[in-house]
Amino acid sequence: MRSAIIMTIVLGLAASAALAHSGVKDPQVKARMEGMKTMAADLKELGKMARGITPFDDAKAKAALISLKTENDRIPVLFAPEATDPKSEARPAVWTDPTGFARRTAEMGQALDVMTLSSASDIAASMRTFATACSACHQDYRIKK
Numbered sequence: 001m002r003s004a005i006i007m008t009i010v011l012g013l014a015a016s017a018a019l020a021h022s023g024v025k026d027p028q029v030k031a032r033m034e035g036m037k038t039m040a041a042d043l044k045e046l047g048k049m050a051r052g053i054t055p056f057d058d059a060k061a062k063a064a065l066i067s068l069k070t071e072n073d074r075i076p077v078l079f080a081p082e083a084t085d086p087k088s089e090a091r092p093a094v095w096t097d098p099t100g101f102a103r104r105t106a107e108m109g110q111a112l113d114v115m116t117l118s119s120a121s122d123i124a125a126s127m128r129t130f131a132t133a134c135s136a137c138h139q140d141y142r143i144k145k
C-alpha cells in the first residue's frame, strides 16, 4: 500500500516532466525546468530499483543521489531571477516568499542527506520522506497545470 502511494507520487513527478516544456522560450525558465527534469529522472531511477523493476545497482543508486543533491543545490541559483514564460509553472510565491522557498529547498536537502541506499528496500524506506519533500515544495510553489 505504502509503496503504491510512493509510486503514484514518483510517476506523477516523472510524467509531468515529459509534458511540460516544449516551446519554452525563456532560457532561465528552461534551465530550471531542465534541472527539475533531471531530479525527476533520478527519482524515477531510484523508484524503479525500490520496486524491483530494475535490479539494485549500488553505483547507479549513488549516482542518482549525487545528481539529486547537485540539482537541489542549484535551485537557489536557478530560481533567483524572476524569469517568466507562458509555459512556466512557477507560482509568484517563489519570489514573494523567498524564505519559505528556501526552507523547502533546505528540507529537500535534508531528506537527501539522510537517505541511505544499501539495498532496494532501503531505498524504498527513505523514498517516502524524499518524494514528500518534492511534493511539499510543489504544493506551495508550483502551479498544477
Ligand code: HEC
Pocket: 013, 014, 016, 017, 018, 020, 021, 029, 032, 033, 034, 036, 037, 039, 040, 041, 043, 068, 075, 087, 088, 089, 090, 091, 094, 101, 104, 105, 108, 130, 131, 133, 134, 135, 137, 138, 141, 142, 143
Ligand atoms: C524548493 C522547491 C522545489 C523542490 C524541492 C522540488 N521542486 Fe520540482 N518544481 C518546483 C517549481 C517552482 C517548479 C516549476 C518551475 C517552472 O515551471 O518554472 C517545479 C517543476 C518541476 C517539474 C516540471 C518541470 C518542467 O519540465 O516543467 C518536475 C518534473 C519536478 N519539478 C520534479 C521534482 C522532483 C522529482 C523533485 C524532488 C526530487 C522536485 N521537483 C523538487 C519547485 C521544487
